[in-house]
Amino acid sequence: MSHQPVIDGFEFASAGATQEGKLPLSSFPRLQDVLVSDAGDVTYALRGVRDGRGRPSLQLSVRGTLQLRCQRCLGVLLHEVQAEQLLVLAASQAEIDAEPAAVDAPDRVLAGKEMALRELVEDELILSLPYAPRHEECEAHPEGSDSGSDRARSSPFAGLRGMMQRKH
Numbered sequence: 001m002s003h004q005p006v007i008d009g010f011e012f013a014s015a016g017a018t019q020e021g022k023l024p025l026s027s028f029p030r031l032q033d034v035l036v037s038d039a040g041d042v043t044y045a046l047r048g049v050r051d052g053r054g055r056p057s058l059q060l061s062v063r064g065t066l067q068l069r070c071q072r073c074l075g076v077l078l079h080e081v082q083a084e085q086l087l088v089l090a091a092s093q094a095e096i097d098a099e100p101a102a103v104d105a106p107d108r109v110l111a112g113k114e115m116a117l118r119e120l121v122e123d124e125l126i127l128s129l130p131y132a133p134r135h136e137e138c139e140a141h142p143e144g145s146d147s148g149s150d151r152a153r154s155s156p157f158a159g160l161r162g163m164m165q166r167k168h
């Protein structure tokens with residue numbers, strides 16, 4: 001199960017292709033710092049579509065459950081991911097940079113001949129992370145008190161967001 005599915009972005013979009021599958025949580029290196037456990041899978045579905053302006057795009061949906069650490073009680077917090085994202089393909093970074101900034105502008109992604117599905121899915125999972133994961137109401141977790149010093153640390157998600165931004 002260690003295959004690495006890749007797609008040719010423009011070809012996939014033009015053909016209206018679809019691909020569905022599962023990826024183990026252990027295959028996302030950028031998530032490992034925030035996961036309490038990397039057991040389990042996420043399922044994804046990718047469809048080649050066109051956006052409202054006729055541009056080749058990828059419609060990505062990602063579903064799964066991540067086990068995060070509650071920053072208040074340090075217990076396990078189950079984070080359900082149900083993400084839908086339209087990624088409008090671009091032929092070059094210059095095309096992305098030329099896009100006027102708009103609140104409702106779709107996400108752009110650089111098309112490639114061998115786009116790794118795993119990375120598209122991983123980006124989506126990272127974007128879905130809460131900035132400071134917390135239970136709405138914490139239960140008593142006396143076993144968490146031995147690592148109380150964690151509370152003072154800054155959110156590990158801040159670093160992840162920084163990594164995401166580097167790509168854009």
Ligand SMILES: [Zn+2]
Nearest residue numbers: 070073135138
């Ligand atoms: Zn909690």
